[in-house]
Structure formats: C-alpha cells, structure tokens
Amino acid sequence: MNMTFELSYEGKKRLVIGGVLAAIAAWIAVDAMAGGAEHWARVFVRLPLLLTGQGDGWPITGGFALNILLSIASMAVATVLGTLLGISTLAQSPYLRLPAFFIMNFLRNSPWLVLLFAMLFILPFQVEVFGLRIPFPPFVKAVIGLALPTAANLSEVVRGAVQSIHSGQWEAARALGYTTPQIYRHVILPQALRRMIPGWMNLYALLTIATALATVTGIQDVLTILNTSLAMESERVLVYFYLTTLFLFFAYCYPIAIFARRLERAVKGDNI
Amino acid sequence: MKRSEALIEIDNIHKSFGDFEVLKGISLSVNEGEAVCIIGPSGSGKSTVLRCINGLLPIDEGFIRVGNHRVHELRSEKEMRPLRHQVSMVFQQYNLFPHKTALENIMMAPIQVLGHERAEVEDRARKLLEKVRLGNKADSYPGMLSGGQQQRVAIARALAMQPEVILFDEVTAALDPETVKEVLLTIRELVDDGLTCILVTHEMKFAREVADRVCFTDRGLIVENAPPADLFDNPQDPRTREFLGQVL
Numbered sequence: 001m002n003m004t005f006e007l008s009y010e011g012k013k014r015l016v017i018g019g020v021l022a023a024i025a026a027w028i029a030v031d032a033m034a035g036g037a038e039h040w041a042r043v044f045v046r047l048p049l050l051l052t053g054q055g056d057g058w059p060i061t062g063g064f065a066l067n068i069l070l071s072i073a074s075m076a077v078a079t080v081l082g083t084l085l086g087i088s089t090l091a092q093s094p095y096l097r098l099p100a101f102f103i104m105n106f107l108r109n110s111p112w113l114v115l116l117f118a119m120l121f122i123l124p125f126q127v128e129v130f131g132l133r134i135p136f137p138p139f140v141k142a143v144i145g146l147a148l149p150t151a152a153n154l155s156e157v158v159r160g161a162v163q164s165i166h167s168g169q170w171e172a173a174r175a176l177g178y179t180t181p182q183i184y185r186h187v188i189l190p191q192a193l194r195r196m197i198p199g200w201m202n203l204y205a206l207l208t209i210a211t212a213l214a215t216v217t218g219i220q221d222v223l224t225i226l227n228t229s230l231a232m233e234s235e236r237v238l239v240y241f242y243l244t245t246l247f248l249f250f251a252y253c254y255p256i257a258i259f260a261r262r263l264e265r266a267v268k269g270d271n272i
Numbered sequence: 273m274k275r276s277e278a279l280i281e282i283d284n285i286h287k288s289f290g291d292f293e294v295l296k297g298i299s300l301s302v303n304e305g306e307a308v309c310i311i312g313p314s315g316s317g318k319s320t321v322l323r324c325i326n327g328l329l330p331i332d333e334g335f336i337r338v339g340n341h342r343v344h345e346l347r348s349e350k351e352m353r354p355l356r357h358q359v360s361m362v363f364q365q366y367n368l369f370p371h372k373t374a375l376e377n378i379m380m381a382p383i384q385v386l387g388h389e390r391a392e393v394e395d396r397a398r399k400l401l402e403k404v405r406l407g408n409k410a411d412s413y414p415g416m417l418s419g420g421q422q423q424r425v426a427i428a429r430a431l432a433m434q435p436e437v438i439l440f441d442e443v444t445a446a447l448d449p450e451t452v453k454e455v456l457l458t459i460r461e462l463v464d465d466g467l468t469c470i471l472v473t474h475e476m477k478f479a480r481e482v483a484d485r486v487c488f489t490d491r492g493l494i495v496e497n498a499p500p501a502d503l504f505d506n507p508q509d510p511r512t513r514e515f516l517g518q519v520l
Contacts, residue, residue: 172367175326176381176433177356179349186384190371 039240042233049229050245053220062220064248070139070221071208074146078207079200081151086158087184100155107152112145113213119145120217142214150207157199161192201260205253212249222248279304279468280325280437285334285344287320294320296492297334302470304436307463309479309500310472312489313515318472321489322439325470326359327352339436357386360430364442366422368414374401374425375410378432386433393432400428404458420451424458431462438462440471456482476519480504488512 007015032040049055053062060066088100107115119141126135165188173183215223222245230241278301287295294317302308310318323329324336327343336343341355368377378397382388401407404424414422423443430438440459444452456478463469463482473479479486480500488496488503488511496503496512504520507513 166365166367168363168365168367169369171328172361172363172369174328174349174352175356175361175363176429177349177353177385178381179353182384186380187369191369 036240039237042237043240043244046230046233046241047244049225050222050241050248053225062222063225064222064245066139066219066221067208067211067214068252070142070146070211070214070219071204073143074150074207074211075204077143077147078150078154078203081147082154083158083189085151086155086162089155089159090162104152104155107149108156110149112149112210113216115149116142116145116213116216119148138217138219142211142217142219145217146207146210146214150203153203153206154200157196157203158192160199161195162188164195165191198260198264201256201263205256205260208253208256209249278302279306279339280470281335281337282321282325283335285321285324285331285336287317287324287329287331294492295324295331298489298492298494300487300494300497302437302468304468305466306484307469307471307482309483309486310470310489311474311476311479311486311515312495316489317492318489319441322361322441322470322472325437325439326361327355328361353385357433358435359437359439360433360435361439361441362423362426362430362443364445366414366419366426366446368422368426368429370414373411373413374406374417374428377414377425378429381429382432382434397428397432400431401425403431403461404428405454418451419447420454423447423451423455427455427458427462435467437468437470440469440473442472442474444473444475474519476504476516488515490515 028036046055049063051064052058052060053066054060085100085104088096089104091097091100120138123136123141123144126133128134169187169191170183173187178186211221212223214221215227218224226238226241226245230238233241280300280302282298282300284297284299285295286293286297298317298321300308300321310321312318320329324331325338325343327346331344334344338355339358341358343355346352346355368374369380372380375394375397378400379390379393382393382396383390398407398410401410404427406421406424406428409417409421409425414425417425427438427443443459444455447455452475456475459469459471460478460482471479471483483500486498486500486503487494488507488509490511496507496509498508503512504516507516
C-alpha cells in the first residue's frame with residue numbers, strides 16, 4: 001500500500017514547532033533529573049525578587065515590573081516625540097524639515113547603549129526652574145535615553161503612515177478651508193493612526209527588550225538585581241536565573257509581536 | 273457683459289508643472305447663477321483651471337478674482353479660508369473622509385472651519401442628505417456606499433459650506449454608467465436652483481442640456497467659448513470640430 005502524507009505549510013510549521021518544544025521539554029526533564037531540579041527550586045524561591053525587586057514580592061520596588069514600567073513610560077514619551085518628529089520631516093518649510101531630518105537620522109543611527117550613557121552624563125542630577133527643583137533620578141534618565149531612539153524609529157512609522165493616505169484627502173480638506181494643523185488633526189492622523197498600530201507595537205516589543213540596557217543607569221531593574229542581589233548564588237545556578245529572565249522577556253514580548261503581525265495583516269486588506 | 277460685474281474673473285493665467293506649461297493664458301468670466309461647462313481632450317488643462325480658481329494650485333502669472341477675493345494674491349491657507357467658504361469643490365474620486373459617516377462628512381467643515389453651531393449644522397446636513405436623496409444613509413460610512421452615492425454625499429458636503437460657486441471636476445468620470453444619471457440629476461437641480469457652477473465634464477449631452485455656456489479647451493488655451501447650441505451645432509474652430517467629431 002502506498003501511503004503518502006501530504007502536509008500543508010501550516011501543518012509542517014506546527015510539526016516543527018512541536019518538535020522544538022518537545023526537545024526543550026525533554027532537555028529540561030533530563031537536566032532536572034541530573035540535579036537541575038535543585039537549581040530550579042532556588043530560582044523559584046527567588047522569583048518574587050526577580051519580578052518585583054522584593055523578596056516577598058511586595059511592595060514593588062524594581063525587578064521585571066520596573067522594566068515594564070520603564071517600557072511604558074518610554075513608549076509614552078516616544079509616541080509624542082515620534083509623532084511630532086515624523087510630521088516635522090514632512091513639513092513644507094525647510095527650517096522645520098531639515099533639522100527634524102537630521103535629528104531623526106542621528107538618533108536612528110546611534111547605538112541605544114551609547115545614548116543611554118550619554119543621557120546619564122548629559123542630563124543634570126536636577127534642574128532648577130523658578131526656584132522649583134526638578135530632580136532627574138536615574139529612572140527619568142533611563143526613560144529619556146530609551147525614548148529618544150524609539151521616537152526616531154517611530155517617526156519613520158508615522159511618516160510612512162501619513163504618506164500612505166491618499167493625496168485626495170489633503171485636497172478635499174484644503175478645498176473645505178482646513179489649515180494644515182487642522183488637516184492633520186481631523187483628517188490625516190485619525191486615518192494614519194490605525195495604520196501605525198502594527199509598527200508601533202513592534203517598536204514597543206523592541207523597546208521592552210532594550211529596557212535591559214537601562215541597568216547601566218543603576219535602576220533596580222531585573223538585570224541589576226541579577227547582577228547584585230543574586231551575585232552570591234553559585235555560578236551554576238545563575239545560568240538558571242538568566243534562562244528564567246530570558247523567558248520573562250520572551251513571554252511578555254512574543255504575544256505582542258504576534259498580535260502586531262496579525263493586525264498588520266488585517267490593516268493591509270482594507271483601504272481605510 | 274461688463275467684466276467687473278462678473279462673479280468670477282480669470283485673466284490670462286499661466287501655470288507650469290516643471291517644464292510643461294499646462295495653462296498658456298486662459299481668460300474666462302462667469303456671471304452669478306451661470307453654469308459653465310469646460311470640455312476638451314485630456315491633458316488640456318481643464319482640471320488645472322478649476323484648482324487655480326479656488327487656490328488649490330498657485331498660478332505663475334495672471335489674475336483671478338472670485339467675488340471680492342483676488343485669488344492670485346492670497347498666500348496662506350488661512351487667507352484662503354474666506355475664499356474656500358465661497359467656492360466649494362467636488363472631485364472625481366469623491367475624496368470623502370473614510371473614517372467619518374456620511375452625516376459627519378457633511379457636518380465637519382461647517383463646524384470646524386466656519387465655526388457654525390452644531391445643532392444648526394446637523395439640521396442643515398440632514399436636509400442636504402434629503403436633497404441628494406440619501407436621507408436614509410446618514411450613518412453609513414463612505415466604504416458602504418456606492419460610487420454614485422458617495423459622489424452625492426460629496427456634493428452635499430460641498431453645499432453644506434453654503435458656497436456661491438461649486439466647481440465640479442469630472443465628477444462622473446469614475447462612476448458606473450448606471451449611477452452617472454443620479455449624480456447628473458442632482459447637479460441639474462443645483463443649476464436650476466441658480467447656483468453658479470463650473471463643470472469640467474466628458475458628458476457632452478449633459479453639457480449641452482445644462483450649461484449656459486460651454487468652453488472648449490485644447491493645449492492650455494480656451495479655443496472656443498459659446499452657448500452650447502452654437503458650440504455643438506456650429507463649431508467655429510477646426511480643433512473644436514475635430515474633438516466633437518471624435519466624441520459625439
């Protein structure tokens with residue numbers, strides 16, 4: 001009897017992913033029986049510290065929770081900056097367009113780690129405005145340092161989305177008497193925003209991964225905790241801690257990336 | 273006809289795109305309540321003339337006056353605003369805002385640009401939708417409407433600005449033959465109401481029936497400018513004859 005298995009692309013993909021997952025599970029099981037279980041138990045005990053910066057898990061003072069907070073704060077700043085920068089690169093006036101272009105290209109082509117270090121030393125410890133002292137703690141410096149390159153990358157997303165809006169929309173809005181800022185606000189951005197969402201989410205996932213760099217500012221993020229509080233763990237156990245940390249980032253970012261890809265497909269189809 | 277009495281006065285305008293001179297000295301005047309059709313081969317500058325009248329395209333040389341506005345002297349979008357209030361435009365591709373419903377499309381500009389009161393504008397918008405026979409489509413998004421319906425919403429949107437002049441730029445060129453009729457019917461009613469209209473069109477039969485005057489343009493010039501009966505039945509210029517021979 002001639003048996004053939006015709007597998008679809010999806011089927012093959014599922015088979016490969018299943019195989020890889022099974023191999024990982026098998027490796028973990030074998031390793032656990034060979035003494036790894038003890039190390040995993042250590043990791044499990046210290047897991048609250050990794051996640052929240054406190055051995056008891058409360059109050060939250062750092063750890064992976066701080067990475068997420070940092071990513072959200074940086075993304076909020078980057079969204080505002082990136083939108084302004086993206087629109088500036090489309091401005092008619094060269095006095096606005098050229099500096100915006102220069103800033104965007106400069107920030108896009110700088111290593112994120114170098115920018116973080118630069119912010120650490122460029123930004124003062126605190127600034128005094130009208131007798132009001134505004135402190136710049138390391139966390140704020142980290143937010144700014146990460147927001148700058150993200151904003152530059154986002155400005156390209158914004159630019160692409162705005163340019164993808166049909167020129168007839170501009171013409172119609174101008175013919176109705178709208179000024180350029182009004183056209184952006186009422187006509188272009190509401191339409192461009194939906195097209196920006198996938199790119200925005202991709203960038204957010206990237207930014208979240210990059211928050212690990214913020215350890216150089218000395219904030220108590222997950223990596224700093226690994227390097228300090230857990231430094232006295234044996235070298236062998238540290239491997240398990242790092243694996244766990246990798247998994248934390250993966251578990252947070254991968255669903256975002258998947259969701260972004262799905263949205264991308266959904267947005268491509270309609271001409272809204 | 274004395275030129276200074278005309279509502280729209282265009283004198284010897286020139287416009288180039290790069291090295292290509294699209295308009296080579298067009299002159300035209302339009303009286304209040306008049307319907308003028310512009311016909312001619314594609315690339316002859318018909319649509320460009322319309323875009324110069326409401327300032328969407330700046331002209332290189334010449335003089336344009338609409339009412340009290342000297343269009344060629346206006347520089348910024350802000351200065352153009354009173355002009356855009358007076359002159360509305362309807363486009364070949366409708367150019368409705370896809371993220372807003374039909375009703376919102378009509379209401380947006382009067383509220384956001386002219387600063388009229390919302391309740392009054394909504395009342396006006398619903399009446400206009402009735403007028404273009406789309407009273408039941410107020411809450412539909414443009415993507416849910418047919419081409420002819422979208423174009424009628426676009427006409428209602430133009431009317432909501434309470435303009436004195438409407439410019440129609442090949443408004444039926446992108447439509448299915450069966451929906452052309454409903455749009456033309458709507459335009460005809462506006463002309464009958466006495467609204468000043470300038471129409472760029474390929475619908476010769478419609479131009480003949482609806483226009484007070486027809487202009488034939490060719491290679492950036494108005495070759496012939498006459499009442500429709502004269503222009504269609506007794507064209508004077510050989511180029512007009514040739515064009516009409518091709519399309520009729």
